[in-house]
Amino acid sequence: MFxxxxxxxxxxxxxxxxxxxxxYLHWTQRSVFQGELSAAQYRALMAALSGAxxxxxxxxxxxxxxxxxxxxxxxxxxxxxxxxxxx
Amino acid sequence: MFxxxxxxxxxxxxxxxxxxxxxYLHWTQRSVFQGELSAAQYRALMAALSGAxxxxxxxxxxxxxxxxxxxxxxxxxxxxxxxxxxx
Numbered sequence: 001m002f003x004x005x006x007x008x009x010x011x012x013x014x015x016x017x018x019x020x021x022x023x024y025l026h027w028t029q030r031s032v033f034q035g036e037l038s039a040a041q042y043r044a045l046m047a048a049l050s051g052a053x054x055x056x057x058x059x060x061x062x063x064x065x066x067x068x069x070x071x072x073x074x075x076x077x078x079x080x081x082x083x084x085x086x087x
Numbered sequence: 088m089f090x091x092x093x094x095x096x097x098x099x100x101x102x103x104x105x106x107x108x109x110x111y112l113h114w115t116q117r118s119v120f121q122g123e124l125s126a127a128q129y130r131a132l133m134a135a136l137s138g139a140x141x142x143x144x145x146x147x148x149x150x151x152x153x154x155x156x157x158x159x160x161x162x163x164x165x166x167x168x169x170x171x172x173x174x
Contacts, residue, residue: 004150006093008117008165029148030095031118049163059165061116063091063150063158070157076133076147077140078095 002068003042005033009058016052017060020045028080036068089155090129092120096145103139104147107132115167123155 005025009017018027024045025033037045042064049060065071092112096104105114111132112120124132129151136147152158 004091006116006119029093029146032093032148034150046161046163053164055164057165058163059116059167060163061119061166062161063121064161065152065157065159070152072151074133074149074151076136076145077142078144078146079148080146 001037001039001042002065002071003033003035003037003045004063004071005045005060006031006062007033007058007060009053009060013053013058017049017058020048020052023048030080088124088126088129089152089158090120090122090124090132091150091158092132092147093118093149094120094145094147096140096147100140100145104136104145107135107139110135117167 003025005021007017007021008031021027021033024037024041025035028034046062053060090112092108094101094104094108095118108114108120111124111128112122115121133149140147
């Protein structure tokens with residue numbers, strides 16, 4: 001499955017959230033990660049993130065589609081990575 | 088088409104970017120909008136945003152799929168809006 005993850009967490013929790021996301025996904029914009037994961041990897045990522053955030057303050061949102069071919073990506077302005085090093 | 092839009096713009100340009108995004112999409116997280124648009128609406132949105140950002144500093148990223156049924160959404164922590172008022 002292809003996962004897009006956007007995090008909005010307090011500054012003091014960002015390092016742990018970023019480290020966790022980087023284990024599983026590629027960083028594509030300041031607050032955005034994306035990548036292909038198995039269902040098991042996705043569950044492991046979400047479980048790790050659940051333990052890293054304050055659910056009353058932070059927010060992590062994911063959008064999941066079956067395969068990356070179903071998604072078109074567009075960037076205006078600064079692009080942190082081309083499609084080559086993302087997918 | 089179903090559009091997910093993430094903006095990362097300088098504070099002084101945020102009001103114009105937000106106003107433009109709100110015309111077309113629903114706000115779902117601090118820096119995330121989503122919604123269903125026609126191809127013409129999508130082009131109009133991107134053209135308006137192109138004129139509102141500094142392409143050397145700001146970044147706007149979109150992910151597009153053919154229909155919202157192809158996407159599953161998940162939130163950890165704070166959720167700004169349920170599926171009911173998003174799609």
